[in-house]
Structures are given as structure tokens and as C-alpha cells.
Amino acid sequence: MISLVDLLDLPPFSISASAKRDIFRSELQELTHHHYLHCPEYKRIIDLMEFESRVAVDPENVPFLPVGIFKTHRLSSVASSSLVSTLNSSGTSGQQVSRISLDRGTANNQKKALARITADCIGDSRLPMLILDSAPSSATTDRTMISARTAGIFGFGNMGLDRTYAFDENMGIKFDVINDFLNRHRDKHVFVFGFTYIIWEHLVLPLSNMGRQFSIDNGTLIHGGGWKKLHDRSVDSAHFKRSVKNVTGITSIYNYYGMAEQAGSIFLECDQGHYHCSNFSDVFIRRNDLTLCDSAERGMIEVISLLPHSYPGHALLTEDVGTLLGEDDCPCGRLGKYFVVHGRIATSEIRGCGDTYQSSS
Amino acid sequence: MVESQRPKSGGVVILTNRHLSYLVGGREEDNRPAPPFCDIRVEFLSALSKCISQKGHLIRHPDVLTFAFWCRKANITRLRDTFDDGRAHLGLGAVFHVSPSNVPINFAFSYVFGFLAGNSNYVRLPSHKFPQVDIISSALNAVLELPDFTSLKATTHFFRYNHEAEITAEISAKCQGRVIWGGREAIEEVRKYPIQIRGREIGFADRYSFCVLGARTLVEMSRSEMERLALGFYNDTYLMDQNACSSPHLVVWLGDLKNVLEAKARFWDCLLLVARRKYEISTKAVVDKLTLVYQSAIELREIGRVHIHNSLLFRVELEAIPDRLDLLRGNCGYFYEFTVQTLDKIAHIVNSSYQTLTYAGVNRSQLLDFVIENRLSGIDRIVPVGTALDIGVVWDGHHMIQSLSRIIEVR
Numbered sequence: 001m002i003s004l005v006d007l008l009d010l011p012p013f014s015i016s017a018s019a020k021r022d023i024f025r026s027e028l029q030e031l032t033h034h035h036y037l038h039c040p041e042y043k044r045i046i047d048l049m050e051f052e053s054r055v056a057v058d059p060e061n062v063p064f065l066p067v068g069i070f071k072t073h074r075l076s077s078v079a080s081s082s083l084v085s086t087l088n089s090s091g092t093s094g095q096q097v098s099r100i101s102l103d104r105g106t107a108n109n110q111k112k113a114l115a116r117i118t119a120d121c122i123g124d125s126r127l128p129m130l131i132l133d134s135a136p137s138s139a140t141t142d143r144t145m146i147s148a149r150t151a152g153i154f155g156f157g158n159m160g161l162d163r164t165y166a167f168d169e170n171m172g173i174k175f176d177v178i179n180d181f182l183n184r185h186r187d188k189h190v191f192v193f194g195f196t197y198i199i200w201e202h203l204v205l206p207l208s209n210m211g212r213q214f215s216i217d218n219g220t221l222i223h224g225g226g227w228k229k230l231h232d233r234s235v236d237s238a239h240f241k242r243s244v245k246n247v248t249g250i251t252s253i254y255n256y257y258g259m260a261e262q263a264g265s266i267f268l269e270c271d272q273g274h275y276h277c278s279n280f281s282d283v284f285i286r287r288n289d290l291t292l293c294d295s296a297e298r299g300m301i302e303v304i305s306l307l308p309h310s311y312p313g314h315a316l317l318t319e320d321v322g323t324l325l326g327e328d329d330c331p332c333g334r335l336g337k338y339f340v341v342h343g344r345i346a347t348s349e350i351r352g353c354g355d356t357y358q359s360s361s
Numbered sequence: 362m363v364e365s366q367r368p369k370s371g372g373v374v375i376l377t378n379r380h381l382s383y384l385v386g387g388r389e390e391d392n393r394p395a396p397p398f399c400d401i402r403v404e405f406l407s408a409l410s411k412c413i414s415q416k417g418h419l420i421r422h423p424d425v426l427t428f429a430f431w432c433r434k435a436n437i438t439r440l441r442d443t444f445d446d447g448r449a450h451l452g453l454g455a456v457f458h459v460s461p462s463n464v465p466i467n468f469a470f471s472y473v474f475g476f477l478a479g480n481s482n483y484v485r486l487p488s489h490k491f492p493q494v495d496i497i498s499s500a501l502n503a504v505l506e507l508p509d510f511t512s513l514k515a516t517t518h519f520f521r522y523n524h525e526a527e528i529t530a531e532i533s534a535k536c537q538g539r540v541i542w543g544g545r546e547a548i549e550e551v552r553k554y555p556i557q558i559r560g561r562e563i564g565f566a567d568r569y570s571f572c573v574l575g576a577r578t579l580v581e582m583s584r585s586e587m588e589r590l591a592l593g594f595y596n597d598t599y600l601m602d603q604n605a606c607s608s609p610h611l612v613v614w615l616g617d618l619k620n621v622l623e624a625k626a627r628f629w630d631c632l633l634l635v636a637r638r639k640y641e642i643s644t645k646a647v648v649d650k651l652t653l654v655y656q657s658a659i660e661l662r663e664i665g666r667v668h669i670h671n672s673l674l675f676r677v678e679l680e681a682i683p684d685r686l687d688l689l690r691g692n693c694g695y696f697y698e699f700t701v702q703t704l705d706k707i708a709h710i711v712n713s714s715y716q717t718l719t720y721a722g723v724n725r726s727q728l729l730d731f732v733i734e735n736r737l738s739g740i741d742r743i744v745p746v747g748t749a750l751d752i753g754v755v756w757d758g759h760h761m762i763q764s765l766s767r768i769i770e771v772r
Contacts (some may be wrong), residue, residue, distance in 0.1 A: 041659040048658040048667050068652040263475055288647050289672050320646055327738055345644040 001026055004109065004280070005057070012116040012278040017327050022060065024282060027306050028314060029056035034302060035312035038077040042312040060284050060292060064302050064315035069263050070071070070098035073275050078103045078310045083192035089148050090262035090285060098261055103310040110264025110307055111158060112206045113280045117268055118335075119252045122220050128185040129160020130178065130219070132194030132203055134167040148260040149195065155263065156193045156222065166194075171202045178214060189218050192250060195225035199244065207247040215249040224256040224266065237273065239322065257341055261313050265305040267339075270332035274325055277336040281305050285324045298323050298342065319345050319360070380528055384486065384498040385505070386518035392535070397481035397766050398441035400477060405510050407434040411501045419520060420454030424466040425493050431752075432473065440477075440754055444762055449769040452479025453561065455767055456538035458580075461565075461661035462643045464542075464605070465491040470752050472517070472539050477754075478765035481516040483532050487522065511519040530554040538765050541565065563759055565606075565725050568716030572597075572609035572746060573704065576616030576724030579624035582722075590721050591631035593747020597719055599640045600750065602693045607717040607742065614700040615705060615723060621700050623720075629668075629676065636694060637675045646693035647672045653691060661689070672767035687709050704728070708735040716757060721746040 002023050007015070014021065035042045036053040042065075046053055051063050069075070077228065082103045084151050102110075109228075119350035121197045136150040143352055159162050164181040182190075194203070207213055221244065230240065241253050257275045258266035267275040267283070282304040285293040293299040301322040306316045320341055395402065418658040430436070456475040460468030468484055486494050498519055505514050522528050533539060533554040541548045542565040556562060572594070582590065598608045613712055614621045652673055654667055656762035675695040680691040682699060683689065687710075689697055708731065718740050720728055728743045741758035744751070754761045 045655050045658045048664065066652040068646055068648070069655050070650075072656055200770070266365060288642050288644055289648070317648065317651065321644070345648065347645055 004263065005233060007279045007306070008109065008112045008116065010154065010279060011275060012113075012120050012280075014334050015279045016335050017024070020279070020282070024059045024304070024306070025056045025182075025346065028304070029053075029057055029181050031306070031309065031312075031314040034309065035077045035314075039075055039312050041075050042071055042077070055192075059282055059304055059315075060348050062304070062315045064317045065097065065312065066317045067136050067259070067319060070100060070261055070311075070313070071096040074099045074101060075311050076101035077132045077312055083310065085146050087148060087151050087260050100260055100263070101311045104310060106310040109309070111155065113264040113278070113307055114155050114266065115159055117266055117278050117280075118156065118222065121222060121252075122159065122189070126161045126182070127189055127220075129157065129191045129193065130166055130181055130216070131160075132166045132192060132199050132223075133159065133166040134169050134171055137169065148263070151260070152224070152261060153196065154195070156191075160191050160193075166203055169196075173203065173206060174344040175212075177188045182214065182216065187218065189220065190216065192216060192219045192221040192248075194223050196219070196223045196227060196240070196255070197225055197229045199223055200230055200233075200240065204240075204243045204247055208243070213247045213249070214287055217249040217250070217251070218281055220252040220254070221248075221250045222254045222256065224258055228340075228344060234319045237269075250354075259316075259318065261304055261316055262308065264306040264307050267303075270330060270334060270338070271329060272332050272338075273339035273340070274330055274332070275322075275341060276330065276332075276334045276338050280307055281336075283322075283324065283337050283339055285322055293324065295324055295326065299344065301333070301339075301341065320347050374479055376685045379726075380525060381522050383522045384494070384519045384521070385501050386520075389515045390455075390518075391515035391544065392455040392481040396451050397452065397479045397762050398437070398444060398477055399479065401510070401513065402479075402535075403434065403437050403441065405504065405513055406432040406437055406473065406477070408504045408507065408510070409500055410434070411502050415497070415567040416496075420466075422493050422496065425496050426467055428469050428497070431470075436457075437477070440629065440762075444754075448481070449771055450766045451538035451769060452766050454480060455536045456480040456482050456540065457532050457536040457556070458482060458484040459539070459541040459543065459547075460487050461542040462487045462489055465493040465543055467752075468494065468519075469497050471542065472519075474754060474761035475538070475540065475765050476516070478762045480538060482518065483536065485532075486519055486521050486566075494519075522558060526764050536560060538562070540765075543567075545634070561764060563761075563764055565756075565757055566605040567714070568757070569690070569714045570607045570609050570717035570719070570749065571611040571613060571715070573613045573615055573723050573728065574624065574628065574720070574746075576614055576620035576624040578722030579628060580620050582627075587631050588602065589626055590746055591628065591635050592721075593721075593745070594628075594632055594674035595635045595639065596747055598696075599694055600752065602646070603630055603695065604692055605750055607719075609696070609717070609719055610699045611686065611699065613704075615702075615704060616700075617702065618700065625698075629670070629674065633670050634672050637671070640673060640694070642673055643694060650675050650691065650693060650695050653695065657689075682707065682710055687714050702732045705735065708737065709740045711735075711737045713738040715741075717742040717744060717749055719744055719746045719749045729735075 004027060015055060017284055033053040036046050046272045049063055083101050084104050084107055085102050089104055125307060133153060140171050163178060166174060208240040244253060245251055255269040256266040265278060265281040267277060269275050284302040285299040286302055287293055298321055301318045301320045303318055304315050308343050322337045322339050322341045323344060324337060328335045403630040410429045458471040458475060460471055468486055470482050472482050502511060529551060535554045536556045537560050539556045539562045541551050546569045548564045548566055601608055604612035657664060657677060663679045663681040663683045665678040673694050677697045679697055679699045718728060725743055732740045
């Protein structure tokens, strides 16, 4: 039976449905049982749900946790002495953030999986890398407490050479630094990385306003992170790509869907506009009654990852809504399920008696 | 001060004088007290009731229709008859109502209590723009325009403002009565600003409610009786996403274990059928309920078993009573359960935050004895399952008409 170790050596979108099901059944059972034995909080949940962790079940029947649980509880399945860092999800001020406990093994597997998936876009060799962000300050480079943003930069940074930060600490564009970088690597394939909203806010809008642009025609951009802020500004994926092309000349653009709670096993968007499960991940779309949606039906997104060993995050119910489009048959040729993400679930107005006082702004 | 008038959809006229935007009334004030249930006011509410009921499109807001039904003449005259104690009464004068920002209809009931007690009313509307507020405001405006009721125009003021302290202070200063709905913080904020020195104040704070079910009676219920009970419980809870102060969060099962087991199976089964038929659960509620149950699994040591029925109904069985049970609250179909042989076992958990005890299969005088003999600081209502959300002139332990009027002693 193929295990995670073997998967990390294979091309990232190479396992077909039936083989994947068998691999995931056994890998997920091991994970569930490992977390059951080593994370007391997880054990309480599994016991209460009356789930038997010693028996392998189909991936859709693996008990899943709502991601919100990581905001209120720090769940860890390894001794605290072997933790190497805590990954914090990004959140606006005042919001609770998730705290994810990472040991060396899980962190390494995240790194390898991310490298595998990224290689699908930029190839196997490391490329000169332009990071559309400011350099993480020394305060955030303390790797024992790391934000999702910094983790993303370091994670993708592993695949780059001559890593160059495009923005200063005030998120202003460093024109000279970028131009020097482009001159150094003229005619070479370069790897560009950034977070969707930051690219929009600190590169696309300022350059458009100034009427300036770069020509990074031979660059490949990988970007990810929430679309919520861009949706609020009525910017969709096509609009984003067009605008990025206008100001940078980049035409090879890959979006990804991912989260701090399952770092590493990101879902890459193909040229058809579909997010793809890799060999390390799977996805289920659920109705409000938690049964599985039919293909093309909207529902809550549950994400599966084989990477989380130091914390029980291998099956998570996200707060996003999506639609499964198919499996193994995307025109782009990648194997695995593919899907679209529609955004966050609606926070409906709750009826009831509540505070009448809201401080006036 | 500059006033501008502009019509708004639904015929609501908003008068703006810099800070206050009025939906009903304006700067003209008549704060002279009137006798409770005086004829013109009863007639006025009757006209309001008809005005609202005539508009069929309002069916989409059952709470508005309930309000209109409550205001009908037959109900008000019945209340008047029970209120008549042979004494002379007169209103207080001006009453300031601070309504909750997320219960659409309570502002209207608060107003009607103040109005029937014989007061001029200043109602701060919910900051959230509920359609119910517009519907009731425009109906009020229409009725106030009728020739019979022009004398009432200066007694009714509905408005919004940004909760500036000066405005709260100014309105409070002229009022003899104040009714504040909301959480602790909200009530404390408004209380910083005094009303008149002899003024009366009622704070409707956030409350906790629970349900007592007698297992022996329940197991003997016929199928249709059980269905009726489940429907009543549904109306008490799911109808308002279990967010109303009087919606139960806890079900206390009374009886021996064998009966309780059977009663539970039948009751929850029936409730689930009702919820399946009538309740559309939001995705957000599903995620919140799952998150809460997993958090409880980790933290709540008193948990026995958990039953998750189809995401519509979550039940958390408690093996022991945790401290501050009233802080354990679920929404949208999430209930804690506990079984006792006798009610006295739970007397110690009741504190002043307890409001409504709904019951079925239990003798109500037994419940009243429970509250009085244990000298409990909480539980203001003991009402049958199905009537938790019914609002009456007695609310939270206050008789609203008596509280908002004064007695004139004559000998």
C-alpha cells in the first residue's frame, strides 16, 4: 500500500479515484487513531461521537472538526517538547485566530507537499523569486510563533532563488529593487508569489493609479488567500488576472485555495478555473444536513489532508461554500477531484433579544 | 433648527432635526397623563389593528400580524376588565422606551404598554432597519391622521439616532418612566443618564429560560397529543432560532428513568418531525452548532451523551448539573437535558437570570410551590409549552400597566 512518504515522491496530481480511496482509507484511519491516542481533547470528541477510531472507514465517514475549534482550543497530538512552531491563521484585529501546533515532521511534510504542488506550475528547478510583500519583520521571523502570511512567504520561498521583496515595510513599491531584480534575471523564467488581496491593494491599484507598469512577461505568479475583500470590491478572478497582466505583463497566473489549518496541501487552480485536490488532499461538499451533495450542488466544503500529524486537522469542515465539479476528468488533465469556491457561508441575522447598545462611531 | 420633510417608501415621513430621525411623531409633545385603557386609546389600537390586518401582504411577517391581533378591541377590553381594581389610575407622563436592536417586534409591544397605561411615549427604534418597524410606523401614521385621533398625535414618537449620549440624556431627563430592553451593558449605558427624580424604570435584561416535562404524563399521551406538544415546543424555540429570552435552552425531565427514557424517545422523535417539516436551518447555524458541541465535548465535564439528529436537533445530555447552567446556551435547535426525580434537586441552580419556565405533564401549582417554597430569586413566568413567546401585560415579573401608571388614592 502506498503511504504518505511515497506520495511525496510522486507527481502531485497522479492518483486516480479508486486507488486514492484505498490509500486515504488507510492513511486517514492511522491519523484518526494517532490523534485519538495522543490528543486528549480529540479523544473526548471522538468518544462522545461514539466513533471507533481503530476501524478504517471511507474518507467521507472520517469524523471532521469544524475549523472554528482551532480558534478556541489549541489541539496538539505530540509532546509539547517536540513542537517547533505555532502557526496562526490571519485574522483582522479583534478576531480570534487559529493556533496550529507543528512539529518537525509535519512542518517538513507540509514543505515537501507544497514544493511538489508548486513544481506543477513552475517546474522542478528553483527559480529567481519575486515576493509581492514586505520582508517579514524580525518580530515575525521568530519561527516559534508564525502568522499564516509569514508561513506562506517562507513556505513558497523555499522554492525560490535570489528571493526579493517587492514592497518596503510600509507596503510601498520598491521600484528600484524590482527593476534591479528584473535586470539580473532578464530572459529567465521567474517565480512571483503574493497574497491575492495584497497584490490587488499594494501593486495593482497603485500602479494603475500611477500609470506605471513592469514587464515580467516571463514570470509565473502564484497567489492565494481570501477573496472576501476583493468580492467586496466586486473584483472576480478574471478581473484580477486581467488587471495583473496589465500592470506586470504576467500571463501565467495560478490561484490557490488553502488555509493555515491545513498548510502545505493547497488546492491549485488550473487554467479552467477549477481548484484541484492533489495526492495529499481531498474534498467533500456537504449539505446542511451534513449528507454529501451531488455533483454541481452547492454546499459546505470539507477538506481532507494527509499532512496533519502533530494536530488533529486531517478532516475539517470549513466555513466556505463550494461546488464539486468532477473527479479525474478535468480538461486540464490533472487527476483528483476539482471544485469551485463561492465564498464564505452567509452570516445571517440572528433573531432574538440582544444588546441594544452599540457604541456610536 | 432646520427641519426637512421627505416622504419615504411606505408613506413614512421622516422628520430630521440634525440628530433624531422620526418615523412617527416629531417635536410636538403632549406629556399630560391619561387614564389607563381610556376609550380613545382603546379605539385607536383597534383602528391600528384593523389597518395592519387589512394589508394581506404582511403575511410574510407573522410577528406583525400577532401584534395586530393582540391590539384588537376584544383583547384590549378583556385586559381592561381584569385591570379594573376599583381604584383610580393615571399614567406617569412621558415614558422613554429603549428597544432591543435585534428583536423586530418588541418595540411595538413596549410602546403599546406605555400607551395603554396612559403615557406619552418616546420610542428609540432598533438600530437595525427591520421591515416590521416600517410597517407598524406607517400604519400608526395612517391612523394618527384620522380625524378621531388627531389629539393623540403628540403622544407617540418613534425615532432613531446614533445613540449619542446627549440625546439619551435629554430624552431621559424629561421622562417619568423608562423601559430599557437589552443586555447588561446596554442597560447600564442608558442608566448613566437619570430620568426624573421620582421616575420609574424597568430593565428587561437578557434572561435564561428552561422547560420542565413530566415523563409519566408524556408516556401516556396519544400520538396527536404528543404532536401538539412538539409543535408547541417548536414554536417556543425554533421559531425565533431559540434566541428569545423566553425560549428554553434546557429540558428538565421529571420522573423515573424508565418513563423518562420512553418519553424522551417519543418527544424528540415528534419534535424532529416538526422541525423537518417547518424549519430551514442556515448553514451558519449548522457550523455553529457543530463547533459548540465539540467545544462542549472538550470542556464540559458533566456531558453524558450527545445526540445529533440530522443537524436540525442537537441534544446534550448532562449527567450532573454544572455551575452556571444558565451560561450554557445553544441556538437553532440545540438543547441541554437533565433528569431529576424531584424538582427540588434543581432549586439551587435557579438565579435571578431565570425568566420563563415552560411546562407539560406537570401540575402548575406544583411548579409555583417549587418557586415560592424554595424562595427562588428567578423564574417570573410559569407557562405551558407553546406559549413561551406570548407577550402579555405581565412581563418579566412586572405588570406593565401598573408599573407605568400611578394610583390616586381617594377616601
